[in-house]
Amino acid sequence: MTIEIVITAVVGIVAVALFAKLSSVEQRLNRLARVDVKLDALLEHAGVKVDPLADVPADVRQALEAGHTILAIKRLRLATGVDLKTAKERVDEVRRHLRLSP
Secondary structure, eight states, rough: HHHHHHHHHHHHHHHHHHHHHHHHHHHHHHHHHHHHHHHHHHHHHOOOOOOOTTOOOOOHHHHHHHOOOHHHHHHHHHOOOOEEEHHHHHHHHHHHHHHHOO
């Protein structure tokens, strides 16, 4: 019985610590998003044209526009050599920039 209480307490402490860490990460991501918006506004005000999709191969864009997300990820991996997770994150980012639904 005592060991169960200790295990439950440890699990509870770990859960609270993870929740606190996730909350901190979420706050940082929100702050980073605000900085990104401000940077885009400054660049636009300065007359600097930046294409955030300039490094995306045309066939990846075409696959996304046709609604073929998995194909876009495969094509991006072939073109750049990045791992699956990185390719998926980049494809998701491209989709947001193109304002495409998932």
